[in-house]
Amino acid sequence: MKPATRWTCIALLCALIAAPLWAAGNHVATVPTPKNEKAVLGVQLASTLAQITGIAISPMLGVSALGAYKWVEAGDDPQKQAALPWFAHPMYWVTGLLIVGAVALKDSAGAALPPGWKKPLDVAETLENKLSGLVAAGAVIPFTLDTLTNLLGNGSGGHGEVLGTTGLAMIQLGAIDFSPLLNVLLAPFAIAVFVLVWITAHAINVLILLSPWGAVDAVLKSLRMSVLGLLVVTPQINPWLGVACSVIVIVVSYFLAGWAFRLTTYGSIFCWDFFTFRRTRFVPDAKENKVFAGQGITDTPLRTYGRLARTPEGRLRFRYRPWLVLPEKQVELPEVPLAVGRGMFFPTIEATMEGRERTIILLPPRYEGHEEAFARACGIDAITDVGLRRAWGVIKELFGFENKRRQAVAA
Numbered sequence: 001m002k003p004a005t006r007w008t009c010i011a012l013l014c015a016l017i018a019a020p021l022w023a024a025g026n027h028v029a030t031v032p033t034p035k036n037e038k039a040v041l042g043v044q045l046a047s048t049l050a051q052i053t054g055i056a057i058s059p060m061l062g063v064s065a066l067g068a069y070k071w072v073e074a075g076d077d078p079q080k081q082a083a084l085p086w087f088a089h090p091m092y093w094v095t096g097l098l099i100v101g102a103v104a105l106k107d108s109a110g111a112a113l114p115p116g117w118k119k120p121l122d123v124a125e126t127l128e129n130k131l132s133g134l135v136a137a138g139a140v141i142p143f144t145l146d147t148l149t150n151l152l153g154n155g156s157g158g159h160g161e162v163l164g165t166t167g168l169a170m171i172q173l174g175a176i177d178f179s180p181l182l183n184v185l186l187a188p189f190a191i192a193v194f195v196l197v198w199i200t201a202h203a204i205n206v207l208i209l210l211s212p213w214g215a216v217d218a219v220l221k222s223l224r225m226s227v228l229g230l231l232v233v234t235p236q237i238n239p240w241l242g243v244a245c246s247v248i249v250i251v252v253s254y255f256l257a258g259w260a261f262r263l264t265t266y267g268s269i270f271c272w273d274f275f276t277f278r279r280t281r282f283v284p285d286a287k288e289n290k291v292f293a294g295q296g297i298t299d300t301p302l303r304t305y306g307r308l309a310r311t312p313e314g315r316l317r318f319r320y321r322p323w324l325v326l327p328e329k330q331v332e333l334p335e336v337p338l339a340v341g342r343g344m345f346f347p348t349i350e351a352t353m354e355g356r357e358r359t360i361i362l363l364p365p366r367y368e369g370h371e372e373a374f375a376r377a378c379g380i381d382a383i384t385d386v387g388l389r390r391a392w393g394v395i396k397e398l399f400g401f402e403n404k405r406r407q408a409v410a411a
Contacts, residue, residue: 046239049246051144052190054231056197057224057249059132063087063140064096085143099128107221122217123274126205126267133198141190193250200253203260206267261323262303266292269305269364270346278366284374292362293318296353298331308333308361310379318361333360340375341386347371348386349378359386 055062070088074080087093106121204224208217227249235242253260272278288309293300297318306320316333334351341348341359346368349361367374371383 046235046242046246048144049193050231050235050242052141052193053197053246053249054228055136055140056133056194057201057228057231059136059198060096060128061100061228063132063136064093064100066140067093068097085139087139096132103128107217120274122205122209123271126202126209127271127275129202129205130268130271133202137191137194137198141194142187144190196253196257197249199264200256200260202267203256203263206263206270209267209270258301258323262301262305265305265324266303266362273365278364279368279370282366282370284367284370284377286377289367289374289377290364291318291349292364293320294348294359294362296334296351296358296360298334300329300331303362308378310377314379316378337382338378338380339382339384340371340378340380341384342371343368343386347374349380350384350386 067088103125204220208220234245288307291308293304304320306318308318311317319330321328337352339350341350346365347363348359350357351360
């Protein structure tokens with residue numbers, strides 16, 4: 001995306017939230033309003049924005065914590081308890097917090113486990129993050145928006161806590177109900193914010209899925225929890241400081257959205273192949289196969305999803321659609337020595353460029369065990385071990401064990 005287009009999108013995104021709040025603020029300013037009501041508006045804005053952003057970073061933890069807070073806030077009042085949303089009932093938020101605790105225990109023990117031992121649990125956590133993200137987007141965001149629109153102006157034809165106390169109903173302008181406009185403008189903004197932040201935060205789960213070292217996982221998780229904690233604390237210190245922190249997270253997420261989307265697509269296919277044992281019923285196509293771009297392919301971002309096929313001229317061509325729906329692009333792989341890499345969890349295509357090996361194609365886990373058939377389809381003669389599988393082969397050789405499979409492939 002061009003820089004001018006990026007900044008235009010950011011300006012439009014900010015306008016979605018600025019327009020209704022500016023209009024509401026102007027109406028409030030036309031008549032005397034108690035200071036405490038203006039403070040309530042600022043606190044509510046900061047709280048709502050922090051809730052949406054924080055839940056997007058960690059949906060299960062955010063939804064469960066918000067539900068627990070609402071349940072405690074309701075106390076023993078039967079009317080308040082009856083009005084609680086479904087995620088504020090103990091059956092949901094207690095289960096959610098137990099899942100969050102189990103994930104934390106897995107992360108704590110994972111740093112001491114050998115590489116690859118906790119990968120199945122990482123896959124399960126990545127899937128959980130996807131499902132909880134869908135639940136949060138469909139249920140919690142409308143609830144948080146209702147809180148803000150009720151404060152500014154409700155949808156029943158009356159006026160909210162702020163607009164209703166200004167006396168605007170006594171003049172002609174006050175007869176206009178701005179709540180439908182608020183709902184129309186705030187809903188797309190909330191969904192856009194949630195999607196941007198969730199995609200970027202979810203990329204951390206995929207990075208953990210790809211990382212073979214538990215220590216790296218701990219650093220990534222600590223980074224995410226630090227940002228989440230900042231969003232929780234800053235609105236309590238100063239509402240507008242909380243808004244500023246949320247806006248910074250949103251803008252950073254916007255610029256990382258393309259990278260995070262490709263990583264999320266890769267993680268989704270990885271999880272699907274892993275849980276469904278796709279490799280047991282999969283056969284590589286003799287003409288064209290679905291793969292991900294690695295490094296060294298001209299003008300193609302890393303982990304772009306597309307199709308790889310051999311042209312009539314004998315070249316390997318990679319074609320893809322940006323964001324999966326935009327017009328198709330095609331690029332040919334560099335003419336260098338290639339080899340299919342047999343990894344522990346997924347194969348690759350390795351290229352020898354400038355005297356060093358570089359992974360130029362990443363294959364989904366469904367191709368594991370089908371490296372020879374894929375190599376034949378692509379016209380690649382060499383097959384080699386890579387990553388953890390190569391390290392395991394070296395260890396076996398050091399202890400005098402013969403790697404028969406690799407020698408047979410080399411022969």
